[in-house]
Amino acid sequence: MELIKDRKMAELAHSLNLFDFNEILDVAIEQIPQIVHSHRVSIYLLDPDEQYFESKRHSSKRLQEHLDDRVAISSKHSLIPQVFIKKKSLLITNVAEYILKNNLPIKLSRRQRYTSGSCMLVPISVRTKNQEKIIGAINFSEKADFTPFSKVDLEAATQIGQLLGTAIHNCSVVEKKLGGQQKELMQELEQVKEAYKQKEINLDEAKKRQSQMQSEVPPIEGYDLDVLYSPMETIGGDFYDFIELNDHEVGIVVGDVSGHGIEAALVMSMAKQILSIYIKLHRSLVDTLCQANEEICTNLKGEAFVAVFLGILNTRNNTLRFVRAGQAYPLVYNMARNENPFELQSRGMVLGTVRGEMFRGRMEEKEFQLMENDVVLIYSDGITEASDQDEEELGVEGVSALVKENAHDSAQKLNECLFTTATQHTRGEKQDDITVLTIKANKLQVYEDTDTGIIIERDFEQSEDFMLTTDYSFNEDANRQIFALEEKVQDLEQQLQMLQEENSEINDKNNKLVRQIELQENDPEGLMKMLRDQLEIALELPKDLIQDNKQLNEKIQTQQEELQKLEVEFNELSAHVDYINSEKKSLEEESNLVENMVTFLAEKIKNLRNTIQEDIMNADLKLSRHTYEQIMDGNYKGVLYHFKNKMQQALDEKDISKFTMLNKQLFAVMEILHEHLETIIAVFDITADQ
Structure with a gap:
């Protein structure tokens, strides 16, 4: 047991x-x-x-x-x-x-x-x-x-x-x-959960609820913050939030709920309230999302999913501590760091899919040290997946280029530029909710022992100032079946005990009568007295006890057989639970293998890309600066288009020497790429075999 x-x-x-x-x-x-x-x-x-x-x-x-x-x-x-x-x-x-x-x-x-x-x-x-x-x-x-x-x-x-x-x-x-407001906050959350469960909410009420959920951008000394939110329909599933935690920490939330319309708005409202409560109670952001995930799994039952970026901006030490659950990687740009914007990458999966250790094991909390002139962009996929008539997406590359070009503008102007470009890209068609939250670090107080630009993995100890977590979990379906079996077994055991007591009572009375007959068989007067006693006893017996012992024993035997069948069912269910746990372990191993393969492939491609770049640079081909930049970015398709346009221009101008030079440069680049073609094929063959 x-x-x-x-x-x-x-x-x-x-x-x-x-x-x-x-x-x-x-x-x-x-x-x-x-x-x-x-x-x-x-x-x-x-x-x-x-x-x-x-x-x-x-x-x-x-x-x-x-x-x-x-x-x-x-x-x-x-x-x-x-x-x-x-x-x-x-x-x-x-x-x-x-x-x-x-x-x-x-x-x-x-x-x-x-x-x-x-x-x-x-x-x-x-x-x-x-x-x-x-x-x-x-x-x-x-x-x-x-x-x-x-x-x-x-x-x-x-x-x-x-x-x-x-x-x-x-x-x-x-x-x-929560300052004694926990009951009111939890009651509000329960109301949202019940509204989603019953699906009883009209459009006007949903719009009102969503407008009340929009947070104001807090003024933070040394920082310029702005958020742009544009739903695809009247009400949307994207959401954002600013949560004041103390005098130097602000919680930042950007989320995206699967689907659109009223149900998505209800899920958004639920997720936003859950996160705003639990971020104040847990020191670890992973713990916050784990508890939020348990709530969402319990209430949504796989009907909807939530992608979330959850971060804490610390204005005392100028850090952004963050965790992401399926949301796009934040973009960072600063000319002093890198010529091009780069992503803050971390592991994570959407809320509402799996729970317990399977979810926790895929989450990763990191901390990024900010420096002056940093531009941090946190956004939903509505901006990067904006597609034109040829189904070409704006993409991370397009967003990065816009951030780089407009980094000198205010956070508000940068957001407006991104939104305008996305709208023009789709020719005004609203394809998805769009949320863009921009953080610009302007004038920061820098500490002497601060290393800027470092991403640190966080593993927090339990602290008495925050909630603690427990790791007890169980299979809910198996739990319900076992619980039902337990109740049935208990009912049968009680019935069996009652029947055994009834049988024992009747046997005692029968044995007493038999003994009286044996003692009085030669005494007629004693026999008459015994019969009178027997009649009195019979009158005292309840009607349900006056029955044949044989029938009673048969009934007891039937109940015992049914009890044995239930025990067999119980053992089979226990074995099924063990099988489920074994399958879960196999899935986790397969998932880890896939992650390792992806990491291996990414590392190989990165090394190959660096080798190609070095070979081209060492070849001293005297390429244009634009061509070198495209090669450094790995945009080989763009390189070929660049050569094509330049060579066509030379032909139009009838500049044979320029055309010949471009042709030699193109041949040299293609020769270098061809040399590494076998390595590329080998890398993909190894990955396919694994």
Whole structure:
């Protein structure tokens, strides 16, 4: 039954994800006894000054009244402080011996005595910055089958203490970060989720909701920020947000929801609210997106997906910390860094596809050090995928060229230039939502120990100032089937127990009658008395018990056979879950192989491109500056078009010497490219074989 215990532990972790302290304790005291199979469970929490353990919940309301409300952490008259003293979970197999061995002046009342003689005491703990802080204790004092607790029980109880500690810690973080507005914010989010679930929202309400969701661009000293948003229809699925986190950090969100119209607007509203809440609660942006992904997977059920760029602009150390989930790579341009714009690349996948470790393993958080005159462009794919009548897209190259050409303009003018160019490219046809957010670093305070232009991978430790994460997850479909089987098995076991009790009662009465007949068979008066007694007994029996023993036994046997069939089904389902996990592992291995192949191919092509560039440069062909620039950019098609145009121009001008020179240059370039053709083919053959 380890599968069930893991599932119930995952359910507990999910159920404790609440923003109300009392609700957390209520859920905990309801679910914990079912996981550890303990009749008596009590929860104590340390007071803020860490002087007393205060009783908060007990699984038995009757016993709650007889517990001490407060127990000093130095008290020897209770077992609860032993958790704080020993700094670990305790499995006490014999309470009486433990009290004597540790010389504790404890006298257990009749209500406090343990039938099995054993109990467990586990700390409610919070682990941050490689330190474990005890904030309370859980006492398990009566196992359901009245046997002593085991080491397996202690392991489960210890995990529960950690889960409860994390939930209580996260609740305090929420209250601190959201300023007591968590209930209102979560109610608003629930309303959006319900509206999406019911699909009950009209166009006017959707437009109103979307207009309310548009954020104002915050003024930031030393920076010039602007955002341009243009939906394809009346309402769209693109969104952006600026979230003030503190006096020197601003959260930046740019997202794109699959689809258009009212449903996309509802998904956009949901995603934006989720991100605006959780970015304040988590230190790691990966944790923020992981929790947002869980919410979106649960509510959208694969009906829609969300691509997101999530970043934090730090104006104190001039960094942009970011993570992306399927959104386009941000572009950066600064003449002092590079002649051409470049992309801030990182791994990531869209929200709403997979969840748990499969999602987390594909996310990557990075940090980029900004410098003066940096232009950072964050955009949705509506701008790069703008297509003309020949289906030629504007592309990243086109956007990069515009950024390079107009980098001296303000952020607003740059955005307007990009939008105008995209509109002209599509001849005014709206093909998709367009969102462009531009950050220009103007006058920055530079610290002496700052290395500009460096991208750093981030791996954050758990911090007591932010929410902590738990890694319990389970297969939802298998969970529902197992839960249904569990309930059916329990019903059948109860029915079987009732039938066995009825059968036993009837057998007892029959045996009593048989003994009376044997004793009185030679005594007619005694026989008459026995018959009168038998009649009285028969009149006392309920009608449903007066039946043939043979029929009752047949019914019991039928129920037992059905129970055995259910156990077989349960074992088959468990094997199916193992198969699903095995398939999941295989998919992950295949995904890693594909990623490695892509990395290998990219590296080979990059090296080949550098080699071609070096050979052409070393050949001293005296090419034009424009041609060299196209070669350095890897735009070999553009090189050929350039030669074609120049040679045609020479023919038109009847300049044979110029035509001959261009022809020699073209032949030399083509010869170099031909020399590397076999290498290109070999690279693709290796990739295809893999």
